[in-house]
Amino acid sequence: MEIRRIDIENFRGIESLEWKIPAGRRFLALIGPGDSTKSTILAAIDLALSDRWNLSFTDTDFYQADVTRSISIRVTLANLPPELRQHDVLGLHLGGLDANGQLHQDPDDDHEACVTICLTVDGDLEPKWTVSRLGKGPEEAVVSSATRRLIGTYKVDDRIDAHLRWTKTSALGRLTEAKHGAAKLLAEANRTARVAVAESIPDELEQLTKSVQDKMHDLGSGEFGSLRPGLDQSLSNSTGNLALYEGEVPLTNYGLGSRRLAGIAAQQLAHDGKAFLLVDEIEYGLEPHRLVNLLAQLRRADIPGQVFVTTHSPTVLRNLSAEDLAVVRSCADGRIEVKCLTDGEEDIQKLIRASPEALLARRIVIGEGKTEYGLLLGLLDRWDAEAAQGGDPVSAARGVVAVEGSGPQTVTRGALLDDLGYEVTLLLDSDVDAVNTKADSFATRPRAAVIRWRDRFNVERALCEVLDADGLTALIQLGIDLSEHPDDGATNFLVHLKSHGLPPKLTDLEVAHWVDAGYMIGKARELIATVASKKGWFKQVHRGRHLAALLMTAPHLQDSDELVKVTALRSAIFDPRTTTSGESEGSEGEAAQ
């Protein structure tokens, strides 16, 4: 079974959302900047498909707390299992889903049969679950809790501890019920447990616990040697006092990551892996190695369920492929856009590996090469320091991430990210005509910004242009200091400069001396920039980073074209753009029910 479409109206931060999910996406990581309502989407799926019947809603669950516009969450399921397609379950409420993800009232032979579960909440705050079909009334059929239970949805959230106890609604309870019929077994276990805790556990529960332990090992939830059911004295009620213990320690005392993994293990067993698993911030509480293992387990092709996670972790992204990703973005009009990435976009795949951070940002600044990226980082250091002093939000707070470009392909990469809805700023050299043309065309996109030096200039040339003789000397010295063999640096650099046209009579690296000897400062700028670029003095990120200080203190920066460019760059990074929303911050991580 797969979720193939999600439509949401007026739920929390979402005024409207229409997300068509291509067939065959078994694992989907929702990514996007902080206020993009990723967690809200997960919560919406959970509420719409949950078999709980006592969900309580509050006014704040409505978009802008406006209860006159009712909440509607519609989740369209395809590839339906036989249990749901029964005549008296949902067999007479099937809709059709065409190749374009459009819904039809009745399923034609070239459609996929689907069913849309619709959760509506009016001002009376009473949730109603119905089947929604195009062209049919809203009250076509009620979807009972028992039917929703056949769907099987499980969200890993704050209530995780509850699932590590044997209760009617917990994953462990359901697992037991599916295998042995829980009520009787639990009553028996609880009754005898009161008499003698350790000896009282029925064989069936012991064995079940063993299979949970094995599954937890698969998922990488630590090493457990003697997992067993034990009496949980932290609860005073009569049911659910049987919980998972490792030796003498209840699993609820373990770290959050282990507990979340144990919960996932129990639920996968309970639903035979067929369910929908929703994990908010999958990286939460897990070291990278456990995280990587968990991702590998959840993406296994042999598990029939579908997994939705949210993440802010570059580690997660590095271990996923492009088609695992869905980019969530909130638009100015309250609309939420979700775009599924497709495999085969090789450049995106490279970008994910190289700069996963970019996909987690709202605004991305790409430096064309290592030098430009380094310069960008150096500039951000300075500007963030100034912003912090002035009490303004730093670049990170604005969702800005600087990443390294891919040389001539940088513009293409920028366009891909722009297509996905990111605000992209490119910092480019202007020494390749073909790239200039592409860059200028990209710059006409409404969301995009391109900063490129004046024609024929690269970053080294631009910097030299605003330096005086002493500054140029300092630049050469910086190059030597940052080179791999600073001790021989002076000799080597002189050789390089001479081979590029420095007159033989000049014997040191003091540019002031060159000028005194009649070598024009303009020629010096040209020469140093050329050699610095060709010999790659600053073609490493940490080297490029040092250029920022030289640039920003350069004596001729004032009134220069370079200052115009730098100012434009700063504005592209820090100033809000009119094309996207800057509102409704801070709704991330909203607590689930």
Place this chain on the structure above:
Amino acid sequence: MSAPRLLDSLPASVELAAGGGKTWTLADTVRNIAEEGGRALVLTHTVAGVHAMRSKLREFGIAPDAYHVATLTSFAIELANAYSVHAGFDVPEIVDLSRADEYIQGAIAVLRRQHIREVFALSYTHLLVDEYQDCSTTQHALVQALKTSIPQTAVFGDRLQGIFGFADPIVDWAVDVAPAFPDFPMDQVPRRWQGNNEELGDWLLAVRPRLIAGNVLDLSSGLPRGVTFLTKTTAGFELINAARERRGDGETVVVITAPHLHSVRAVAARLPGYHAMEEMGGSFMVSRLAALADADLSDYATWLVSVAKECFTGYGKLDKGVLGRLAKGQPVATLKRPGLERTLAAIDRVQSQPRLATLAAAMNEIRVAREAHLHSREAWGDMAVVIEACALDPERTMSAELARVRERVRHGGRRSQLRVVSRTVLIKGLEYDHVIIANIADISDACNLYVALSRARKSVTIIGPSPLMTIKETSRGRRPS
């Protein structure tokens, strides 16, 4: 014993004689399906049939999730309603049963779609259809469409009970049914007569093969205990005497008349203590209520008198004198009509206050006054209920309200009456202790005759012009050419 073998021989048709425990056999088949972990879709023709089937399945203790029982029509409506685009039309909120054939066509269109066929293939392992001899050719097409999803299909019926009250063409067992559903022979056990009159049961089984058009049935000799032939006379006292015969306590009697619409009321009027059975549609009530709906208020009293004369025996004194006064708007209670005082008073109340509420009250008053014999109790009572409901809520129409009342009868069954006058088509599937055939010449075709004879548990009284009778062909309705 035979059921598991039937399940191994599907698709198949099973022909069981009347009284042979067809419901029992069906339920037993469902039990076998359930025991093997299967699930059965059971379709039949009438709501009464659905109720009978469900109660038998409950009695057998079969888990309710192992079967689904519905009428062919309600199943078709459910399907056409669920998938109206595929069906090509929207089923109206108030279903029009006269368009049942259209609904079934719609359901067949729905079942042409792969995804819907899958639903039924996934939902049921077996399809069982009862009373198959009554299937219209359209219903037969629906069953065949379902069979593509549920190949394990068994149909049950008895071609000798193939009579019907509607115009749609009916399946021909040999032409339509047998090729699709090969005959599965089953032992005929005359269950209905066990402990009642086994001789009668054996005789009916022996007579069955002789009920072929052109054959001559000889009732002059060789009749078993309980079967009597009486020669019909012009005066018809033999019918009245037979009807008046003393029967055991609580024993039921049915007088079977000619198959046409008005015969029942005419015969019931002559038989004190007997009640006329109305058909489900209630055409008599439909026409009388339609007349009332069109009548002026000043005509209400006249309407009451004329309908009372149709439903009661003994209102001969509600004559021209009474009707003449009503036409002039004068009271009738001042007329000398000994023994009809309460009736006349009720008529006058309608005359002076011509409202539906008064009319309904007058009808109830006339019924409880018992100043004449109410032979059409079902019609009189239902019409009073309809008029009362329309009096309370002027928004309601007579026809819709009557449909509602008759729908209740369809679902809840009729009030049981010990002595009934009816027609074969209305009593199919029912049984009575004693059967009196008012004139065998009226039902001389094979199917009507067999249904009439086989309703009896204990005795059959056959009245006719001659004990020698040539069996005629039963009409099969219009077949598409």
